[in-house]
Amino acid sequence: MATLGAYLSEQRDRHLSELKDVLAIPSISTDPTRAADVKRAAEWMHGRLESAGCTRVATHSTPFHPIVYGEWLGAAGRPTILVYGHFDVQPVDPLELWHSPPFEPTVRDGRIYARGSSDDKGQVITHVLALEAHLRTSGTCPVNVKFLLEGEEEVGSESVEAFLKAHARELACDAVVVSDTAMFSKRLPSIVYGLRGLTYLEVLVRGSDSDLHSGSFGGAVINPANALVGMLARLKDAKGRVTIPGFYDKVRRLTAAERKAFRALPHSDQALRRSIGAPDLFGEAGYTSLERMWARPSLDINGIWSGFTGKGAKTVIPAEARAKVSMRLVPDQTSAEIARKAAAYLKKIAPKAVKTTVEELHGGPAWVAPTDHPAMRAASRAIRRAFGKAPVFVREGGSIPIVASFERTLGVPAVLMGFGLQDDNLHAPNEKFDLDQFYRGIEASAFLMEELGQPNGAKKPARRR
Amino acid sequence: MATLGAYLSEQRDRHLSELKDVLAIPSISTDPTRAADVKRAAEWMHGRLESAGCTRVATHSTPFHPIVYGEWLGAAGRPTILVYGHFDVQPVDPLELWHSPPFEPTVRDGRIYARGSSDDKGQVITHVLALEAHLRTSGTCPVNVKFLLEGEEEVGSESVEAFLKAHARELACDAVVVSDTAMFSKRLPSIVYGLRGLTYLEVLVRGSDSDLHSGSFGGAVINPANALVGMLARLKDAKGRVTIPGFYDKVRRLTAAERKAFRALPHSDQALRRSIGAPDLFGEAGYTSLERMWARPSLDINGIWSGFTGKGAKTVIPAEARAKVSMRLVPDQTSAEIARKAAAYLKKIAPKAVKTTVEELHGGPAWVAPTDHPAMRAASRAIRRAFGKAPVFVREGGSIPIVASFERTLGVPAVLMGFGLQDDNLHAPNEKFDLDQFYRGIEASAFLMEELGQPNGAKKPARRR
Numbered sequence: 001m002a003t004l005g006a007y008l009s010e011q012r013d014r015h016l017s018e019l020k021d022v023l024a025i026p027s028i029s030t031d032p033t034r035a036a037d038v039k040r041a042a043e044w045m046h047g048r049l050e051s052a053g054c055t056r057v058a059t060h061s062t063p064f065h066p067i068v069y070g071e072w073l074g075a076a077g078r079p080t081i082l083v084y085g086h087f088d089v090q091p092v093d094p095l096e097l098w099h100s101p102p103f104e105p106t107v108r109d110g111r112i113y114a115r116g117s118s119d120d121k122g123q124v125i126t127h128v129l130a131l132e133a134h135l136r137t138s139g140t141c142p143v144n145v146k147f148l149l150e151g152e153e154e155v156g157s158e159s160v161e162a163f164l165k166a167h168a169r170e171l172a173c174d175a176v177v178v179s180d181t182a183m184f185s186k187r188l189p190s191i192v193y194g195l196r197g198l199t200y201l202e203v204l205v206r207g208s209d210s211d212l213h214s215g216s217f218g219g220a221v222i223n224p225a226n227a228l229v230g231m232l233a234r235l236k237d238a239k240g241r242v243t244i245p246g247f248y249d250k251v252r253r254l255t256a257a258e259r260k261a262f263r264a265l266p267h268s269d270q271a272l273r274r275s276i277g278a279p280d281l282f283g284e285a286g287y288t289s290l291e292r293m294w295a296r297p298s299l300d301i302n303g304i305w306s307g308f309t310g311k312g313a314k315t316v317i318p319a320e321a322r323a324k325v326s327m328r329l330v331p332d333q334t335s336a337e338i339a340r341k342a343a344a345y346l347k348k349i350a351p352k353a354v355k356t357t358v359e360e361l362h363g364g365p366a367w368v369a370p371t372d373h374p375a376m377r378a379a380s381r382a383i384r385r386a387f388g389k390a391p392v393f394v395r396e397g398g399s400i401p402i403v404a405s406f407e408r409t410l411g412v413p414a415v416l417m418g419f420g421l422q423d424d425n426l427h428a429p430n431e432k433f434d435l436d437q438f439y440r441g442i443e444a445s446a447f448l449m450e451e452l453g454q455p456n457g458a459k460k461p462a463r464r465r
Numbered sequence: 466m467a468t469l470g471a472y473l474s475e476q477r478d479r480h481l482s483e484l485k486d487v488l489a490i491p492s493i494s495t496d497p498t499r500a501a502d503v504k505r506a507a508e509w510m511h512g513r514l515e516s517a518g519c520t521r522v523a524t525h526s527t528p529f530h531p532i533v534y535g536e537w538l539g540a541a542g543r544p545t546i547l548v549y550g551h552f553d554v555q556p557v558d559p560l561e562l563w564h565s566p567p568f569e570p571t572v573r574d575g576r577i578y579a580r581g582s583s584d585d586k587g588q589v590i591t592h593v594l595a596l597e598a599h600l601r602t603s604g605t606c607p608v609n610v611k612f613l614l615e616g617e618e619e620v621g622s623e624s625v626e627a628f629l630k631a632h633a634r635e636l637a638c639d640a641v642v643v644s645d646t647a648m649f650s651k652r653l654p655s656i657v658y659g660l661r662g663l664t665y666l667e668v669l670v671r672g673s674d675s676d677l678h679s680g681s682f683g684g685a686v687i688n689p690a691n692a693l694v695g696m697l698a699r700l701k702d703a704k705g706r707v708t709i710p711g712f713y714d715k716v717r718r719l720t721a722a723e724r725k726a727f728r729a730l731p732h733s734d735q736a737l738r739r740s741i742g743a744p745d746l747f748g749e750a751g752y753t754s755l756e757r758m759w760a761r762p763s764l765d766i767n768g769i770w771s772g773f774t775g776k777g778a779k780t781v782i783p784a785e786a787r788a789k790v791s792m793r794l795v796p797d798q799t800s801a802e803i804a805r806k807a808a809a810y811l812k813k814i815a816p817k818a819v820k821t822t823v824e825e826l827h828g829g830p831a832w833v834a835p836t837d838h839p840a841m842r843a844a845s846r847a848i849r850r851a852f853g854k855a856p857v858f859v860r861e862g863g864s865i866p867i868v869a870s871f872e873r874t875l876g877v878p879a880v881l882m883g884f885g886l887q888d889d890n891l892h893a894p895n896e897k898f899d900l901d902q903f904y905r906g907i908e909a910s911a912f913l914m915e916e917l918g919q920p921n922g923a924k925k926p927a928r929r930r
Contacts, residue, residue, distance in 0.1 A: 219761055233697075233699075279819065
C-alpha cells in the first residue's frame with residue numbers, strides 16, 4: 001500500500017473529477033423546482049460515502065430535503081468525529097454575471113468555478129476523501145468517523161435540527177468537524193472560533209387593491225414603495241448603527257484581548273475595498289472592519305421589489321412592495337427576540353395608510369468557542385502539517401446555526417476547519433474553490449484524523465502547539 | 466340612408482366586434498419584443514381609416530414605432546379637426562392579477578376588459594367610427610377630419626413630437642380633439658381642461674463589483690439597497706411634500722375660483738378610498754384629494770428592485786439597486802428643470818461609498834386651457850346631446866405631453882373629450898372600457914363634428930351653452 005501522502009498525490013485527478021461530478025448538480029434548496037436536484041445531490045453523497053468505505057449509509061427523508069448519514073466505526077476504543085456539511089447550494093442569479101455556467105464546473109488558474117464549489121460541496125468531500133485515503137492506504141482509520149450531510153443549510157437547516165434532536169444517541173461523538181468557512185488568506189491558514197447568528201425577515205407593505213395609474217392618483221394615495229423605503233431607511237442611522245429599539249441590549253462586547261488579536265491580523269481596508277470594487281467602505285462608527293464583520297451585529301436589505309421593473313417607463317403606483325431584510329447577530333442576541341423587535345418597530349413606523357406584515361423566514365444563534373480545547377488544538381496541528389504554517393484563530397461573519405445546536409445537543413466541541421478563501425464569491429456569481437485549498441484540505445482532514453487518533457487526542461489539551 | 470342615430474344603433478355589434486379586433490393586438494410600446502405587434506396595431510388603424518372613408522392614409526416609419534396619418538377633406542370651407550390618439554398600450558404585469566387575459570377582450574357586465582380598451586384604442590376609434598357614420602349616412606361630413614395616431618404615447622411620444630414639427634403644415638387645423646381621459650363619473654360627464662406634466666427618472670446605485678455574502682461582509686461594506694432606500698426616503702417628508710430643493714419654485718397656485726369649482730364636484734374621499742381598497746388616503750397637507758390629483762405636483766416610486774427577489778432566503782448584499790421614480794408636474798414647472806434638480810439632489814444625498822447615476826427616461830410639460838373657447842363650447846354641446854347632461858370642466862392628474870405641443874406648434878386649441886371612467890384600471894390589471902361610454906362616445910364625436918361644422922363653430926364663442 002502507498003503512503004497516505006503518495007496516495008493523495010496520485011489521486012488528485014480522480015478527486016477533481018469527482019468534485020466536478022457533484023458540482024454539476026444544481027441542488028438549489030430554496031427553489032421548489034430544484035427539489036429533485038437536491039435529491040440527486042443526496043444520492044450522489046450516499047453513493048460516495050459507500051464507495052469511500054462507510055459500513056453503514058442511510059438517506060433519511062424529511063418534510064423538505066433529505067439528510068444523508070454515513071459511518072465507519074472500525075476504530076474501537078478511539079475517538080469518534082462527526083463531520084457535518086451540506087450538499088445544497090445558493091441560487092445563482094444574476095446568471096448573466098457568471099463567466100462560465102454555475103453548474104458546468106470549469107477550472108481556470110488553479111481554481112474550480114461552480115456554485116457550491118466552496119460552499120459547501122467542495123469542502124465537505126475533503127473529509128470523505130480523507131477517510132477513503134486512510135482506509136485504502138492502511139486498511140483502517142485512526143478515528144471513527146460519522147457523516148451528517150444535509151440539503152437545507154442555505155434555507156435554515158430546519159430538518160437537520162429536528163434530526164439532530166431525534167438521533168442524538170446515533171450521532172454521539174467526541175468532536176464535530178465542519179468545513180464550511182474560509183481561511184484568513186492563502187498564506188495565513190486559520191481556524192474559526194466564532195460565527196454570527198441570523199434573523200431573516202420578509203416585509204410586505206400593501207396599499208391599494210391593485211396597481212394604480214400614477215398620473216390619475218399620484219399625490220392623493222399612499223404609495224407602498226415610498227412607504228417601504230421610508231420604513232427601511234429608518235432601520236439604520238447615518239453612523240451605521242441599527243436603530244431598532246433594544247437591538248443592542250444583549251450584545252456581548254468585544255474583549256480587549258480580542259480587539260488586540262484582530263488588530264494583529266494582516267488586514268488592509270484598502271485591500272478589502274479593492275477586492276469588492278466599491279468606492280469606499282462603510283460601517284458602524286467606532287469599530288474596525290474585522291470587528292464589524294466578525295463581532296458586531298449588522299443589518300442588510302437582501303432584496304427589495306415593487307412595481308414596474310422592466311425596461312422603459314411605466315407610470316404605476318404599485319399595490320404592494322416587498323423586501324427581504326436580514327440581521328447578523330452576535331452573542332448574546334437571540335434570533336427570536338431580534339425578529340420580534342424588528343417586526344414591532346417596522347409596524348410601529350409604518351404609515352397608517354398601508355398594511356404591513358413581517359414574516360420570519362429563518363434564524364439561528366451566534367456561536368463562539370474556546371480556542372484551547374484539545375480538538376481545536378488537534379485541528380491546529382493538522383492544518384500546520386498540511387499547510388506548512390500554524391493557523392491563527394479568527395471569527396467569521398456568516399452563520400452556521402447548526403454549529404451551536406451540535407454543541408447544545410451533543411455536548412461536544414465543534415471545530416470549524418474551513419478550507420475556503422475570502423474571495424470565493426459565496427452566494428454571488430462566479431463562486432470558486434481554490435484547488436490547492438481542496439487538495440491540502442483533504443490532507444488536513446486526514447491529518448486531523450491522525451491527530452485525534454493519538455491517545456487522548458480529542459480529550460484533553462495536548463502538549464504540542 | 467338611415468339617420469345618424471339609427472345607423473349608430475344598428476352598428477353597435479359591428480363596432481364592438483371591431484373594438485375586440487384591435488384590442489387583441491399586444492402593442493406594448495415599451496417592450497422591445499413587442500415592436501412587431503405595435504406595427505400590427507398601426508396596420509390595423511391604417512386599414513380602418515381607409516375603410517372608414519379617409520381619402521388619404523399614410524403610415525410613416527420613425528426611428529421607433531410607426532405613425533399613422535389619415536384625412537377626409539371633403540368639407541370645403543368648413544373647419545378642420547385633427548383627431549389625435551394612440552394605438553400603443555402599457556405593459557400588463559402583474560399578469561396573474563388579470564381576471565381574463567389582457568389581450569383576449571372579454572365583455573362582462575357591459576364593460577370590455579382588455580389592455581388598451583380605455584387607454585386608448587377604444588377611445589380613439591370612436592372618432593373613426595363617427596366619421597364613417599357621417600359618410601355612410603349622408604355621404605359627407607360637416608367638418609374636415611385629420612387623424613394623427615401614434616404608437617409611442619406610453620413611452621414619451623418622441624417620434625410624434627418630431628413628426629408634428631416636421632409636418633405642421635399638413636396637420637394644420639382649427640382644433641385638436643383628443644379622447645384619452647376619463648369623465649368625472651358615468652352620471653357626470655366632463656371635459657378636461659388641465660393635465661399634469663411628467664418627469665420620469667431611473668436611479669441606479671452601485672456598491673461593489675458583484676453581490677457579496679451578507680454574512681461575510683455585512684456591517685463593513687455599503688449596501689446599495691440600503692443606500693437607495695435612504696435616498697428615496699428623503700424625496701418626500703412626512704407631510705407628503707416633495708423635499709427636492711426648488712421643486713415648488715415654479716408651481717402656479719390654484720386660484721380661489723378653481724378651488725371653489727373643485728369643491729363643488731361630488732367627490733367623496735371615502736368613496737375614493739373604498740374604490741382603491743387602501744386602509745387610508747395620504748397626500749400633501751393643506752390640499753383636498755382632487756387638488757392633490759389634479760393641480761399639485763407629486764412624486765412616486767414606480768418601481769424598485771435589487772438583490773434576491775425569489776422565494777425563500779438568500780443572504781446577499783446586492784451589487785446594485787435600481788428605482789424608477791416619476792414626478793407629476795403642474796404649470797409652470799418644466800420637466801427638464803425638475804429632472805435636473807432631482808438628479809442633483811439624489812447625487813448630493815447619496816452616501817460616498819456608492820456610485821449613483823440618474824437617467825431621464827421621459828418627460829413633458831403640464832397643460833391648462835381656457836374653458837370658454839368656441840371649440841371647448843362645441844364639445845360641451847356635443848357631450849350634452851350624447852350623454853343627456855352638460856359636462857363639467859375638470860382637470861386630470863395624468864400626462865399627455867403631446868397636448869401642449871399641439872397648441873404650441875399648430876397654434877390651435879386642444880379639446881380633451883375623454884370617454885373613459887375613473888375606475889378603468891389604466892396602467893393596471895383588468896383595464897376596462899364601459900360599453901355605454903364607447904357607444905355614446907361615438908355619438909358625441911359625431912355630434913362634435915356637427916357642432917363644429919355650424920357656421921363659425923370652431924372660430925368664436927357660440928350663442929348656445
